[in-house]
Amino acid sequence: MAQLSLFHAQKPPAVFALFLCSGGFMKRLLTLTLFATAATAGAQGNLTFVCGAQADWCQVVANAYKKETGGEAKFLRLSAGESLARLRAEKANPSFDVLFGGTGDVHEAGTKEKLLTFYKPKAWNELYPELRKQVKDAYIPLYTGALGLAVNDTVLKKRNLAAPTDWPDLGDPKYKGLIAMPNPNTSGTAYTMITTLIQIYGEDKAFDLLKKIHNNVPRNGYTRPGSGAAFLAARGEVAVGVTFLHDAVAQNVRGFPVRAVAPKAGTGTEIGGVSLVTDGPNAAAGKQFIDFVLKPETQKLAATVESFQIQSNAKTPVAAASPKLDKIKLIDYDFGKWGDSATRARIISRWTKEVFPLPRR
Structure with a gap:
């Protein structure tokens, strides 16, 4: 978070000098203004996200986010189809900042409908290359299964x-x-x-x-x-x-x-995603949250609440209980085709x- 500064020059601004010279009322007004400014700065990490994964996973992530950043991360648990319906209904005035989890078709459709905006996270190059290749910049891979x-x-x-x-x-x-x-x-x-x-x-x-x-x-x-x-x-x-x-x-x-x-x-297979909601109320906090959930330290939290997906960051250890995808016959699932909104509908x-x-x- 950026440092809050009242002065940008050696001499106080004229408005601030007026406050200092205007008696008790103006001093109290200044105090209230400073508190309000500080509260706004402190709330910059707050956000609301749609939880498309297991609720206990979302909760442990929200707790860890608050511990590291001080920001509140509130969430609403919705299944994938419900998430897309909610984003469509709120397109003109979104109440969420991030879509966390849920199958890739919802993230694909959301991006194509401009409900979601692709954000390239700091950890982009740490994510498994095959996952990045399959989603083709439509959204950010969070896990696979x-x-x-x-x-x-x-x-x-x-x-x-x-x-x-x-x-x-x-x-x-x-x-x-x-x-x-x-x-x-x-x-x-x-x-x-x-x-x-x-x-x-x-x-x-x-x-x-x-x-x-x-x-x-x-x-x-x-x-x-x-x-x-x-x-x-x-x-x-x-x-x-x-x-x-x-x-x-x-x-x-x-x-x-x-x-x-x-x-x-x-x-x-699925490539569960995390995406920034277009024109969400707290875009900066949303990006900060996305960067946070892609850290190996954060992704390791999934297994602690028995969410055994393969996490997207190659540096995140795979939980011992997670299914061994290399032992399973997987089809070449076409995420782009089946994530198309019209096809899905x-x-x-x-x-x-x-x-x-x-x-x-």
Whole structure:
């Protein structure tokens, strides 16, 4: 923060000299003015951000930011689709400064719609080159992870069922009532799943599979956040949850009988981002916060609250529990294509019209 200075020359400004010569009232006015100026300077690090990651991760980051900078970082937890809807609604008068976390399609769409502004952070060259290359300056990579399944073997054993190993297995009628997945209208995880299936099988075949999976999803099986499906599987309400693998790992670390399974045919990835909100109320603080969250010391905090994504800074140690992406068959996910606003809207609309209303047989 810049040093506050009353004098820019050897002689006090005329207005300030008038204050000194105008008796008690003017002296009190000067005191109030100085306090107000100091308070404004002290609040320059304050900001509000949308939390597209786990709330406990956002909280520990906000606490660390205050400890290091003195600034308050308040946040609102929203899923990816909700974040984009909120940014669109507030385009003329944003109340947030930063979008922290959430799948890359939201950051891509937000940048193209000028809701978000690309800011090149101080740590840009420390971020994994492959992540920087894939996002193509649309946003700043914050973490990465692979899509997969949270499988509860205890539930499956009680029903004498083998665990699914690939995407088509999720549509097998033997898993009726046992599959949970997030809703793409709110969840970037679900959108990543749908576009992953499209890239593997083609769009029409992917939607045929989604209709079969829908028949196996119970009434409460469509969750608002992506991690919600792993939550349901962990608690035995379903046997399988479609989620990012790090969310399945988190439930396992917490002691629940679930394991992370990567589909054999391949799976998509996310590059979760952090972006500056266009014309946010505290742009300078927003940039300061972005620089802060990309430091290895800050990124290491994620694992302390069981967020096991691979962090974007190459200097950040990978948590021992994090999924080993080099052991997983990953597709060449096209972030630019599937992050396009019109494409995203069309795919979600098709799912909402063709899949979600179908009666379960």
